[in-house]
Amino acid sequence: MKKFVPDSVIIPTGIETKDFRIRILTINDLVKDYDAVISSVDHLRGVFGPGSSWPSTDLTLEQDLVDLGWHQKEFERRSSFAFTVMNLDESRCLGCIYVDPSEKAGYEAKAIFWVRQSEIRNDLDEKLFSAVKSWLSEEWWFTTVAFPGRQQSWEQWNSLPDK
Secondary structure (H helix, E strand, C coil): CCCCCCCCCCCCCEEECCCCEEEECCHHHHHHHHHHHHCCHHHHCCCCCCCCCCCCCCCCHHHHHHHHHHHHHHHHHCCCEEEEEECCCCCCEEEEEEEEECCECCCCEEEEEEECHHHHHHCHHHHHHHHHHHHHHHHCCCCCEECECCCECHHHHHHCCEC
16 A cells, blocks of 8 residues: 655644744644634634534533644545645634645545634635645645635535545
């Protein structure tokens, strides 16, 4: 099986724009991440596809800690990459980005991200989408990245053949 990340590749650790900072998500982000998720539960439902139940309305801080630990370990293993989106002074989590191997033919990777509900009115979703597309094309090694739920509808994505 082809590895998601060649051993010789240095994984990009983030970028900064005038509006936000993208950096590796770790367990140290727990309180800010939890606040962003819990404040946006209804808005985030379905971000990982129509069958996803994340986030649940009863998500606990401990459950979020387990999730963040899992993401951090996946990053260390180079099997998947989760990033937090912070405001520039790092006082507030604005969202998250997930770069995963694609299970669908024709794509090396898939990128899914979300922003907290309160940031929609500030056009953060559009700004982040633009920044992530540029970042992945300029600093990552992928030639084909899918954005399911954005560039493809979930119905289109789910109908693609598996690898």
